[in-house]
Amino acid sequence: MPPKVKTDAEKLAIRTVIIDAARDLFIHHGVDAVTMRGVANKIGYSATSIYLYFSDKEQLLRAVVDADALKLAQALHSTLAISDPLERFLQFAQHYVQFALANPNHYRMMFMTPHLPCDPALSSIEQHNPEQDGYAQLIGVATSACAAGIFKDEFNHPVLLAQTVWASMHGLCALQINMADDAWINWQPIEARIDFMMRMCLQGLLKVTPHE
Amino acid sequence: MPPKVKTDAEKLAIRTVIIDAARDLFIHHGVDAVTMRGVANKIGYSATSIYLYFSDKEQLLRAVVDADALKLAQALHSTLAISDPLERFLQFAQHYVQFALANPNHYRMMFMTPHLPCDPALSSIEQHNPEQDGYAQLIGVATSACAAGIFKDEFNHPVLLAQTVWASMHGLCALQINMADDAWINWQPIEARIDFMMRMCLQGLLKVTPHE
């Protein structure tokens, strides 16, 4: 029984319904569980209908992840209000790690899975908008921390600092997400690893030993 | 024209031929290019014959990666001869990063791709053998560096140290492998990021500022 004419708003709503269905499969059963037929089934559509809203599977998954990249930026946004630049930097990193570990599938999709070069034009995220763009936030936080003059001169390079600290946090999250179950390795508790990492980085970067 | 009875050695040789063909596709065209039919074609067999040597595709890929995990351990083994514990630690990390960036597909497969919990029984690698087991090497290097008394007391925990430094290096490699082409990010040169990371970690860990 074929359909009625749809307004743009209705079409957008269906798009959202599809994305949510895909996300649900995605979160609970991993990427592999996201099949076009599976998503379609979940919303009572036929598989091919999804192609009316997304050009292919990759675009659908991209939309799912895009929405959650925005959620990441929003989760981080609250830390930007912290006045002390160092505390802001620390809380930003903490929240990043918390988000990653709380949303491992999305984190994997965003940062651990091969994907075509991301076209900013196709994203719903406005690049360099500090409310939406997590990377822009990171650069901002690193820049203001550098400006506060708390780091040793050799580390007072906002972009390098940002990308290196990011790499440290990413390393923690990525190994935890991918290798936590690996019987080969006697993992220490993730909290202990996070704490160790934070202290190591801070002691390396700061001019003076952080007050205990 | 069907075949002749094969000795165990011949069977092992064919296994190796299959692994090598799979590796070749794998390295040059990524995981997705490894199809059973593709591998079979490359060696003049039919796809189903591979199932006589590997129970399924995952086991085949596992065998490919397993062989290269051994190569990683061998690449790192040379650094174990360095007498100075700190220098050994540094060179070990350096070699690790070099291997990862030189073998991105294998690195991705080993440490960035979801896989069933690795069963040490099925591996060709002898766990805890410092010539074959890279993780055992890492623990050893970290332990002797700790024993040298060069690190601040709060960081003098071999396993935590090992896992944290590993995470740092992994973060560098993983972001580089997965995100280097991402237009969203104005990446600094990977060499600069490695250098920054090394210095940050060292300054954090060491009791005294490293001699320049």
Added chain:
DNA sequence: TTTGTTATTTAACGATGTTAAGTTAACGAT
């Protein structure tokens, strides 16, 4: 009422991992 457009479905294609059912050469025993 006809005509065309829009939203959707069914049918189908080609590729993939994998299993089942052959096919043929070599070997062991008689």
Added chain:
DNA sequence: ATCGTTAACTTAACATCGTTAAATAACAAA
């Protein structure tokens, strides 16, 4: 020597996947 039996391999086939092409039905406009 020949007659099963088996080892090594192939061809057929299945289910599932992403995706495209063709068909269908409801609505809007004429």
